């Protein structure tokens with residue numbers, strides 16, 4: 001009770017502070033002004049991501065984002081992207097969320113090997129994975145390969161409508177542009193050999209998003225799975241499919257790899273797929289059991305929970321939506 005009485009008083013006196021300091025001497029005002037100019041200059045340059053690419057396999061370096069949604073604090077660095085070394089150029093798997101992120105990622109990679117980026121291959125249409133691609137088109141004329149949905153759902157000039165522009169600070173999205181995909185991804189498996197490195201770009205259909213792809217490097221036994229595999233955090237199944245996810249995870253697991261890089265998360269060893277496998281298995285089983293018990297849509301979040309994942313990042317934010325979406329999907333599939 002005491003707290004409630006005291007707080008408004010504190011707020012009131014804090015509110016008076018700017019007025020009080022505005023009345024102070026000219027020198028102080030000047031000092032303050034130069035300080036704010038300084039602050040603005042630092043702010044305008046945007047976030048320094050302090051990127052340290054991690055070598056996950058011979059010639060493959062990845063940048064691992066934090067386990068969260070896009071926030072002002074992380075400036076959109078919350079997804080993973082990888083650089084693949086080929087003869088004469090880098091090939092990129094996903095481009096990160098902003099121009100400035102891409103610029104810093106390239107600067108870090110240039111120290112490892114100074115060569116251009118020839119190709120950017122994208123996993124899916126969610127903007128945290130590709131909005132940075134414009135940096136590579138602009139500076140290297142890199143060819144961008146990705147889902148047709150990027151062109152269908154995102155129009156150049158409409159940057160302000162993207163999640164990144166809505167959430168991040170202006171100085172962190174500066175220069176970020178919606179790109180036009182140069183080559184639309186095809187169904188099935190497309191095999192590229194770029195600079196002597198063989199890559200298989202495999203369509204997974206609707207799984208995590210409406211149109212997902214993985215990139216498999218058979219010669220290196222590396223799987224770049226993007227968002228059909230996550231660990232350490234809960235996935236967002238907002239426009240995906242439980243059945244599609246299970247199928248996509250099976251596809252990932254059916255291929256021979258020693259390293260599997262998730263779209264979000266830090267585990268890349270043989271256990272990389274474990275959490276996603278368990279999450280979707282339990283989600284499907286529990287929703288089907290609830291449907292058999294005639295549980296209504298309005299009650300599904302009370303009946304189906306996934307306590308096994310309660311400690312995973314973003315559980316509180318995403319799990320109940322995933323449960324509701326899974327209910328709608330599996331009820332229709334029934």
Ligand SMILES: [Zn+2]
Pocket residue numbers: 124126208209227
């Ligand atoms: Zn995604």
